[in-house]
Amino acid sequence: AQSVSQHNHHVILSEAASLELGCNYSYGGTVNLFWYVQYPGQHLQLLLKYFSGDPLVKGIKGFEAEFIKSKFSFNLRKPSVQWSDTAEYFCAVTLNSNSGYALNFGKGTSLLVTP
Amino acid sequence: EPEVTQTPSHQVTQMGQEVILRCVPISNHLYFYWYRQILGQKVEFLVSFYNNEISEKSEIFDDQFSVERPDGSNFTLKIRSTKLEDSAMYFCASSGQGIYGYTFGSGTRLTVV
Numbered sequence: 001a002q003s004v005s006q007h008n009h010h011v012i013l014s015e016a017a018s019l020e021l022g023c024n025y026s027y028g029g030t031v032n033l034f035w036y037v038q039y040p041g042q043h044l045q046l047l048l049k050y051f052s053g054d055p056l057v058k059g060i061k062g063f064e065a066e067f068i069k070s071k072f073s074f075n076l077r078k079p080s081v082q083w084s085d086t087a088e089y090f091c092a093v094t095l096n097s098n099s100g101y102a103l104n105f106g107k108g109t110s111l112l113v114t115p
Numbered sequence: 116e117p118e119v120t121q122t123p124s125h126q127v128t129q130m131g132q133e134v135i136l137r138c139v140p141i142s143n144h145l146y147f148y149w150y151r152q153i154l155g156q157k158v159e160f161l162v163s164f165y166n167n168e169i170s171e172k173s174e175i176f177d178d179q180f181s182v183e184r185p186d187g188s189n190f191t192l193k194i195r196s197t198k199l200e201d202s203a204m205y206f207c208a209s210s211g212q213g214i215y216g217y218t219f220g221s222g223t224r225l226t227v228v
Contacts, residue, residue: 032214043221044158044206051214090158094214100163100171101146101214107157 002027004093006106013081013113021076021109023091033074034092034103035065044090050074061085086113117141119220121207127226128197136192136223138207144216147190148208149182151175152222158206164190197227 007022025031035047048059055067065076074091088110092103120139128134140147149161162172164182181193190209194201204224210217 034217036219044219046217049217092158100165101210101217102148102160102163102171102173103150103158103217104160105158 002095002104004091004104004106006089006091006109008109009107010110011112013111015083015113015115016080017113019076019078019081019085019111021089021091021111023074023076023106025072025074025091025093025104027072027093027095029095032094033065033067034094035059035063035074035076036090036092036105038088038090038108040087047076047089081111081113083113083115085111087111117218119207119209119218121205121220121223123223124221125224125226127228130199130227131196134194134197134225136194136205136207136225138190138192138209138220139188140190140207140209141211141216141218142188144209144211144218146170146210146213147182147184148210149192150206150208150219151203152206153200153203161192194225197225199227201225202227 003026005024033050036044037047047063048057050057050067058064063078088108090108091106094103122137147164152158160173162176163170179195183191204222206222207220
C-alpha cells in the first residue's frame with residue numbers, strides 16, 4: 001500500500017540547534033512532495049514543495065528539503081531553529097498520475113524548541 | 116494573497132443531525148478538496164472534486180458524506196447523520212491546474228455530542 005512515513009514523532013531541540021526531519025514514501029511513480037507546518041491552533045501552511053527540477057528545494061522561514069529519489073526520501077532541514085518554529089510538521093505526497101491530486105500525509109512530527 | 120475561506124470555524128452538533136460545512140475556494144481554482152484531522156492524528160484525505168463531479172474519494176467518504184458546488188463559488192461538505200467519531204477538524208483546499216497553488220483553509224472544528 002502507498003504510504004508516507006515520518007519517523008520522528010516528537011523532537012525537542014534547543015534554540016540554534018540544527019533540524020532534520022525525515023520523510024519517506026513508498027510510491028513507485030513520479031511524485032509531488034510537500035512539507036506543511038501547523039502552528040498550535042492554526043491551519044496548515046505550506047513550507048515548501050517539490051514537483052521537478054533541482055532536488056534541493058528552499059522554502060519559507062529558512063527551511064529547505066532535499067528529494068533523494070533513490071532513497072524515496074524528502075527530508076526537511078533547517079540550520080538553526082528558533083522558538084517560533086515550535087509546531088507540528090507534516091510531509092505529504094501526491095502521485096503525478098493521480099487524477100484527483102489527493103495528498104497523502106504522514107503522521108506528523110511535533111517539534112518543540114526550548115529557549 | 117488569495118485565501119480559502121471556511122465557515123463556521125467551530126460547529127457543535129448533536130449525534131444524528133445533519134451538518135453542512137462551507138468553503139469558498141480561491142476564485143480561479145479548478146480542483147477542490149476536503150480533508151479531516153481527528154485530534155492528535157494525521158490529516159486524512161476525504162474527497163476531491165473537479166468539473167462538477169467527484170474525481171477521487173477515500174474509504175472514509177462513505178454514503179453519509181456528500182459534496183456540492185451549488186453556485187460556482189461555494190464548496191460544501193454535508194454529513195447526513197453525524198456520529199461521535201465524525202468529531203474532527205475539517206479542512207477545505209483548492210488548487211489551480213492540478214497540484215499548482217494547493218492552498219488549505221483554516222478549518223472547521225466539528226464537535227459531535
